[in-house]
Amino acid sequence: MTTPAATTAGTPAAEQLRTARDFLLAHRTDYDSAYAGFAWPRPEHFNFALDWFDGVLAAEHPHHAALRLIEADGTDASYTFGELSARSDQLAGWLRGLGVRRGTHVLVLLGNQVELWETTLAAMKIGAVIIPATTLLAEADLRDRVERGNVGAVIARSDVTAGFAGVPGSYLRVAVGEPVPGWVRYEDSHASLETFVRDEEPTRADDPLLLYFTSGTTALPKLVEHTHVSYPIGHLSTMYWIGLQPGDVHLNVSSPGWAKHAWSCVFAPWLAGATICLYNYERFDARAMLDTLRDARVTTFCAPPTVWRMLVQQDLAAWRDTLSLRELVGAGEPLNPEVIEAVQRGLGITIRDGFGQTESSLQIGNSPGQPIRLGSMGRPMPGFAITLVDPASDEVAAEGEICVECDPRPVGLMVGYRGDGDEDRDRNAEAFAGGRYHTGDVAGRDENGYITYVGRADDVFKASDYRISPFELESVLIEHPAVAEAAVVPAPDPVRLAVPKAFVVLVDGREPSRELAGEILAYCRENLAPYKRIRRLEFADLPKTISGKIRRVQLREAEAGHADDRPAGEYREDDFA
Known part of the structure; x- marks a missing residue:
């Protein structure tokens, strides 16, 4: 078994990340070695967009496709690592000229369009804090996010800007698409001559990068805070679970604004050096999705069980010999064993389940090459020590609440719930009680270490x-x-x-x-x-x-x-x- 090189002071952050990533790639089908030998990179300073995307991917593979967007009308556009690197530099310089600075909270409401990835990279480069949001939010939701998210800028699709009419604030308004009165045109950034210069003070690894609003059971949505390492580096576990490799084409079915989109449409594929492929549709069509998987030569595919239940209604065997698929995964809710078996019969590939939350990267999963126990989420991912705790006795049990051990704390775990009120302090104290992160989900573990989901501890x-x-x-x-x-x-x-x-x-x-x-x-x-x-x-x-x-x-x-x-x-x- 090989082991990752020990991280030392002064080692460039990108090289620490590359060493850890390559270790996982080398053991992609050897779970025991990967779990035993993996060590999280823990750099003092890190900026995914600058150190990894620009410094590694764009520098070493400038002409390789980073992003491919396929529309239902047949439109098909690809963007290379080099192109997105240069374009996000231009956008970052333009946004700085409009007043966006390190620490500015930027609310983003965009669909699966190239501007979403440009904005994500540009905001990272500046050191702004990104608040992803779905374009489906009602005015009350927008008001809540602007107020509690302390929003300093909004970048939104033109057709959803009307929802901000009743949302007060002095925040910068940028519209992507048709011109909107009172909003700056995103299109103007393409003519910008503002030069982006990296800050002399490097981005600290523990600086905030992402704020996600996630539903709670007895209160307004919680704000989950992630840093410049907790998602960008933490998703090494997600990359390992999916089975991504350099040069893969990865298609994930997920809507922007939700954490799973960042998981599989930003960090995990780009950590591996894979192409992110998106198929945009207004109404899901199983046949059209299968045709897209075939024509785009997708190698790794992630979809929620709802999509899998629709796909198995097709004669999957008819596509079997035409697809380039190697890995299939599902997340978002437990996979139904009958669906897993139907896909296996049709495509000859087993869908692998996994478990994570907005609060973390992938914690538990069935990794490539391992025996699958139908109905099980799998085993703890490299970098995560999982304990099942009986809520009544607080003792480790065969069935109990899924808890993440925090000594040492996994990189792929949130800082905590953001807020200054007593409720937020109590929520964090409860979530991290006893030196563990408490997920609020209940599961059982068998004699072989496989974990099976039971249900949510609360009412969500x-x-x-x-x-x-x-x-x-x-x-x-x-x-x-x-x-x-x-x-x-x-x-x-x-x-x-x-x-x-x-x-x-x-x-x-x-x-x-x-x-x-x-x-x-x-x-x-x-x-x-x-x-x-x-x-x-x-x-x-x-x-x-x-x-x-x-x-x-x-x-x-x-x-x-x-x-x-x-x-x-x-x-x-x-x-x-």
């Missing part, structure tokens, strides 16, 4: 691969004048796996009716981002604990029993089409 759930906080949806529901109380839980759905369902208690003087159900669902549709919409509703009393807390677990269990039928008294969004 996934719907169409989006993480949903009941609290956020309930807060909108009770704004309706007829609603006194509400509880939101996941309801089984054959395509989306789950959809948000509301149990509603009405105020005195209002009676349940079909008309009122339609009115409440319409209100939610108007006041929630599309991915958060309430899609089912039932008027009912809410089960509560003796202290008055709603027992969502009881509602969830009741809903699980209706996977194959429709409960009496349930109204669905489709009823009012």
